[in-house]
């Protein structure tokens with residue numbers, strides 16, 4: 627079955643990019659957002675003035691502040707609001723869904739109380755509906771300029787995977803498939819932490835060897851955490867893992883990288899976050915992952931170091947330095963077991 631109507635919940639930069647691709651692919655698309663002025667601007671001037679002011683949007687894209695108008699009859703509903711609001715927003719329409727309507731999260735964050743990923747929140751709220759996750763190296767502003775990019779749709783439901791692949795694939799966007807929902811989603815959330823650390827490293831003027839060491843050891847740390855939580859570490863080798871880690875650890879277009887960069891320059895966390903005006907999920911994810919790693923006794927020196935910098939005022943230089951003095955470990959996680967080091 628192809629997608630005849632799609633809804634996108636969220637009026638930020640990524641929600642707008644997803645909605646615009648769907649509209650470019652001639653799918654009837656309704657984007658829900660709270661701000662009536664932005665909705666009006668999308669409908670009349672084909673612009674999201676706040677989040678993507680330089681991108682002319684497809685004239686066929688419909689924006690609305692009425693949730694019902696967006697979700698009614700939508701074959702797929704993309705959820706693209708910051709993680710702290712996903713439960714609240716989805717709860718407000720969950721009871722109105724028909725069982726065949728699929729939900730796809732694009733949100734890269736964690737709900738702290740029970741350490742739930744967004745697909746788990748969706749499954750809890752909408753147990754009868756197919757659920758998927760879209761994640762990958764997808765800086766919204768580059769995709770908005772139609773620069774080539776690829777992503778991953780992860781779901782246990784093969785119809786959902788195929789529908790999203792055909793609904794979102796176009797000349798500048800390619801969609802790969804995975805059935806490892808948890809691994810794809812966990813890597814999307816975790817990489818935001820390491821983008822912050824890479825921001826410190828860049829601001830401090832450390833060299834390319836340091837940056838490469840940080841990115842590669844981030845991957846080791848992410849996969850160690852993932853395995854402790856029961857995820858498949860192989861997923862971390864794909865676009866949603868290495869791909870997204872590399873792009874967000876390298877690009878000033880990443881909000882998480884920019885937060886780290888500002889802190890590396892000497893700004894406080896509040897100053898760094900307030901100057902963004904957009905969501906940087908990694909700040910909260912760092913708090914939750916640090917608590918989980920402590921609870922499960924998982925060795926994560928970059929997470930522990932970054933936490934000290936963001937929340938206890940430690941010198942960002944110490945994070946990279948911490949790697950030099952930590953326990954000796956194997957290069958590729960799981961290739962050489964710790965017991966043999």
Ligand SMILES: NC(=O)C1=CN([C@@H]2O[C@H](COP(=O)(O)OP(=O)(O)OC[C@H]3O[C@@H](n4cnc5c(N)ncnc54)[C@H](O)[C@@H]3O)[C@@H](O)[C@H]2O)C=CC1
Pocket residue numbers: 636637638639640641642659660677706707708709711715732733734735764765766767903904905907
């Ligand atoms: N921007 C990017 O390059 C990418 C972002 N993502 C993820 O997508 C999610 C959304 O990101 P962006 O669109 O970039 O965020 P954003 O900061 O550009 O926009 C967030 C949107 O959510 C809305 N919002 C905030 N609180 C809300 C509430 N209580 N109810 C309803 N709407 C609310 C805001 O008004 C805004 O329209 C994040 O989890 C992010 O990690 C994923 C891939 C790429």
Ligand SMILES: O=C(CO)COP(=O)(O)O
Pocket residue numbers: 734762763764765766818821870873874879880881882883905906907
């Ligand atoms: O997830 C992203 C790109 O894939 C966007 O990263 P930021 O949230 O750090 O901007």
